[in-house]
Amino acid sequence: xxxxxxxxxxxxxxxxxxxxxxxxxxxxxxxxxxxxxxxxxxxxxxxxxxxxxxxxxxxxxxxxxxxxxxxxxxxxxxxxxxxxxxxxxxxxxxxxxxxxxxxxxxxxxxxxxxxxxxxxxxxxxxxxxxxxxxxxxxxxxxxxxxxxxxxxxxxxxxxxxxxxxxxxxxxxxxxxxxxxxxxxxxxxxxxxxxxxxxxxxxxxxxxxxxxxxxxxxxxxxxxxxxxxxxxxxxxxxxxxxxxxxxxxxxxxxxxxxxxxxxxxxxxxxxxxxxxxxxxxxxxxxxxxxxxxxxxxxxxxxxxxxxxxxxxxxxxxxxxxxxxxxxxxxxxxxxxxxxxxxxxxxxxxxxxxxxxxxxxxxxxxxxxx
Amino acid sequence: xxxxxxxxxxxxxxxxxxxxxxxxxxxxxxxxxxxxxxxxxxxxxxxxxxxxxxxxxxxxxxxxxxxxxxxxxxxxxxxxxxxxxxxxxxxxxxxxxxxxxxxxxxxxxxxxxxxxxxxxxxxxxxxxxxxxxxxxxxxxxxxxxxxxxxxxxxxxxxxxxxxxxxxxxxxxxxxxxxxxxxxxxxxxxxxxxxxxxxxxxxxxxxxxxxxxxxxxxxxxxxxxxxxxxxxxxxxxxxxxxxxxxxxxxxxxxxxxxxxxxxxxxxxxxxxxxxxxxxxxxxxxxxxxxxxxxxxxxxxxxxxxxxxxxxxxxxxxxxxxxxxxxxxxxxxxxxxxxxxxxxxxxxxxxxxxxxxxxxxxxxxxxxxxxxxxxxxxxxxxxx
Numbered sequence: 001x002x003x004x005x006x007x008x009x010x011x012x013x014x015x016x017x018x019x020x021x022x023x024x025x026x027x028x029x030x031x032x033x034x035x036x037x038x039x040x041x042x043x044x045x046x047x048x049x050x051x052x053x054x055x056x057x058x059x060x061x062x063x064x065x066x067x068x069x070x071x072x073x074x075x076x077x078x079x080x081x082x083x084x085x086x087x088x089x090x091x092x093x094x095x096x097x098x099x100x101x102x103x104x105x106x107x108x109x110x111x112x113x114x115x116x117x118x119x120x121x122x123x124x125x126x127x128x129x130x131x132x133x134x135x136x137x138x139x140x141x142x143x144x145x146x147x148x149x150x151x152x153x154x155x156x157x158x159x160x161x162x163x164x165x166x167x168x169x170x171x172x173x174x175x176x177x178x179x180x181x182x183x184x185x186x187x188x189x190x191x192x193x194x195x196x197x198x199x200x201x202x203x204x205x206x207x208x209x210x211x212x213x214x215x216x217x218x219x220x221x222x223x224x225x226x227x228x229x230x231x232x233x234x235x236x237x238x239x240x241x242x243x244x245x246x247x248x249x250x251x252x253x254x255x256x257x258x259x260x261x262x263x264x265x266x267x268x269x270x271x272x273x274x275x276x277x278x279x280x281x282x283x284x285x286x287x288x289x290x291x292x293x294x295x296x297x298x299x300x301x302x303x304x305x306x307x308x309x310x311x312x313x314x315x316x317x318x319x320x321x322x323x324x325x326x327x328x329x330x331x332x333x334x335x336x337x338x339x340x341x342x343x344x345x346x347x348x349x350x351x352x353x354x355x356x357x358x359x360x361x362x363x364x365x366x367x368x
Numbered sequence: 369x370x371x372x373x374x375x376x377x378x379x380x381x382x383x384x385x386x387x388x389x390x391x392x393x394x395x396x397x398x399x400x401x402x403x404x405x406x407x408x409x410x411x412x413x414x415x416x417x418x419x420x421x422x423x424x425x426x427x428x429x430x431x432x433x434x435x436x437x438x439x440x441x442x443x444x445x446x447x448x449x450x451x452x453x454x455x456x457x458x459x460x461x462x463x464x465x466x467x468x469x470x471x472x473x474x475x476x477x478x479x480x481x482x483x484x485x486x487x488x489x490x491x492x493x494x495x496x497x498x499x500x501x502x503x504x505x506x507x508x509x510x511x512x513x514x515x516x517x518x519x520x521x522x523x524x525x526x527x528x529x530x531x532x533x534x535x536x537x538x539x540x541x542x543x544x545x546x547x548x549x550x551x552x553x554x555x556x557x558x559x560x561x562x563x564x565x566x567x568x569x570x571x572x573x574x575x576x577x578x579x580x581x582x583x584x585x586x587x588x589x590x591x592x593x594x595x596x597x598x599x600x601x602x603x604x605x606x607x608x609x610x611x612x613x614x615x616x617x618x619x620x621x622x623x624x625x626x627x628x629x630x631x632x633x634x635x636x637x638x639x640x641x642x643x644x645x646x647x648x649x650x651x652x653x654x655x656x657x658x659x660x661x662x663x664x665x666x667x668x669x670x671x672x673x674x675x676x677x678x679x680x681x682x683x684x685x686x687x688x689x690x691x692x693x694x695x696x697x698x699x700x701x702x703x704x705x706x707x708x709x710x711x712x713x714x715x716x717x718x719x720x721x722x723x724x725x726x727x728x729x730x731x732x733x734x735x736x737x738x739x740x741x742x743x744x745x746x747x748x749x750x
Contacts, residue, residue, distance in 0.1 A: 327537025
């Protein structure tokens with residue numbers, strides 16, 4: 001089915017990329033309880049790393065002739081991207097991880113903005129990122145299996161092949177990411193993160209090296225983003241700073257929270273729900289509405305001809321509105337997320353006071 | 369005796385903060401100007417227009433300083449909304465930037481509704497702007513209360529991140545709602561504040577010669593208006609928080625909700641009023657901001673919002689005087705970075721980097737003073 005409908009594969013790949021990002025952010029926010037509002041910065045680091053060496057931009061920036069690197073270099077550079085993003089995470093974490101939670105949130109937010117502004121303006125003095133125009137013609141990973149396919153008598157055009165290829169690559173990486181996070185969660189590192197999240201002081205008293213563990217969480221989360229950024233760049237063929245805004249960070253964060261903080265299946269489900277909502281449901285709804293408008297359907301009961309529905313209220317333009325309402329409803333009705341993690345769920349159940357304990361707070365007398 | 373006490377209280381609540389604000393603005397201006405001048409002397413060379421760097425700095429300094437103060441006061445007023453809500457709820461009220469934006473839109477709609485001819489005398493305009501500001505305050509204040517009731521109150525006992533997400537949701541919702549309304553009413557999602565020549569005309573305040581350089585200090589009437597209104601609001605807030613029963617209740621709730629409730633403070637009401645006050649300040653700022661920049665759109669709140677939150681953190685979040693100081697410092701820094709960065713680096717780093725500059729300062733200050741400039745050491749809250 002997918003061979004006929006590359007768009008579905010496109011959506012699935014997008015879901016996969018966001019799922020891996022959500023898994024990475026889940027380590028930082030869900031496991032270690034560090035609020036990171038600039039997660040997309042690491043994504044940008046990975047994307048730009050490959051975009052620069054994997055396109056002509058490298059020659060522009062360094063005045064050489066060796067770029068773009070051959071497609072084979074994609075895979076070694078995936079490892080490099082993981083490393084560089086992790087290093088960036090550590091470099092950012094070192095000064096700021098001593099801060100209390102909310103300060104950390106604002107500093108990571110600031111860092112995200114810093115990376116975006118830098119990327120947007122680093123076309124001078126040396127043209128490293130080509131500024132707002134972005135970098136195009138980014139090298140894609142090698143189609144090493146194409147000869148084998150031709151030998152088998154299967155002829156598919158390159159575009160479809162790449163769509164399939166990225167889909168399976170992302171699927172593979174998600175599988176890997178799930179295994180890694182699962183193993184991390186149960187390891188002593190993961191338990192140390194939980195301890196830090198629950199009570200920093202107590203964790204420190206138990207001999208957990210706070211800064212090192214927080215740095216580890218930052219680096220682990222960032223490395224996921226680095227790898228996915230690189231795949232994103234290669235898949236899109238073109239990147240520009242617009243893809244790395246604060247909204248993306250918030251989007252990934254909301255995936256983690258919609259899915260259930262600290263929950264691995266939750267992160268994947270959250271990413272799926274949010275991405276599909278953005279890419280499919282609203283657009284589909286718009287399309288349907290446009291068709292109905294054309295056929296002159298009248299809404300029953302209120303007797304409203306759909307042809308009068310103003311184009312300014314096209315549902316596809318209001319992703320944020322739907323998304324915002326969803327976030328508020330989610331927070332109020334199901335704060336533990338779609339697939340809650342057990343410990344978080346228990347906490348929530350304990351955290352809500354019974355009416356008896358709440359009474360003195362709300363029922364107190366007048367203040368002045 | 370009681371008369372004397374009242375005088376002392378009034379001094380503490382109104383006069384002292386005003387003096388403090390003046391000293392701070394002056395101090396941050398003097399320090400930053402001095403640093404800039406020193407840098408200019410060290411790196412002195414020819415810049416565009418046949419001027420040396422020092423000449424350039426001396427000529428433009430007063431204007432940049434005024435710009436910085438204006439932005440600083442606006443940031444300070446927005447920052448107060450963040451810091452007050454944070455004080456009572458330990459919540460980063462992400463929707464505050466949209467509360468600000470709604471204030472700006474209510475203001476512009478009102479002014480467009482009045483449909484004043486552009487050649488108004490200043491006195492009439494001042495009255496109109498005052499009215500618009502009050503209207504913006506009312507709208508934003510009520511909106512903030514509504515948001516608190518719908519999106520935050522049910523989450524009062526949830527883990528900390530949950531209300532934050534709800535706040536982000538409200539923020540998205542408001543952005544797109546305003547966009548939808550503007551799209552329907554006016555077929556474009558931005559609006560322009562009507563411009564009046566009387567307000568834009570630069571008034572020359574002083575004209576002196578420094579080291580052979582002609583330096584004129586000019587201010588548009590609207591800038592004076594913005595600074596005056598901000599000063600009035602900031603002192604009013606100081607009076608409210610430091611000298612009234614309501615202020616005492618707010619401080620009590622910020623310190624310890626449960627104990628405040630035991631002392632007979634109606635916590636829910638105080639939280640509501642905190643949102644009302646913070647929102648009203650945000651709305652007033654929205655109107656003033658709109659008058660300053662002219663064109664507004666539904667996403668106009670985002671950047672000032674982040675900056676103001678940065679200012680609140682810079683000053684020590686939860687601390688009202690800290691938010692004012694942080695706003696002023698950030699505004700002045702930003703204006704200086706925006707004006708001089710490109711000249712100092714020979715065009716390599718332009719004014720686009722002024723945002724980074726602000727954030728870099730934030731990070732540096734937080735490294736050396738993790739609780740902000742005036743923040744107290746607060747126990748880690750889970």
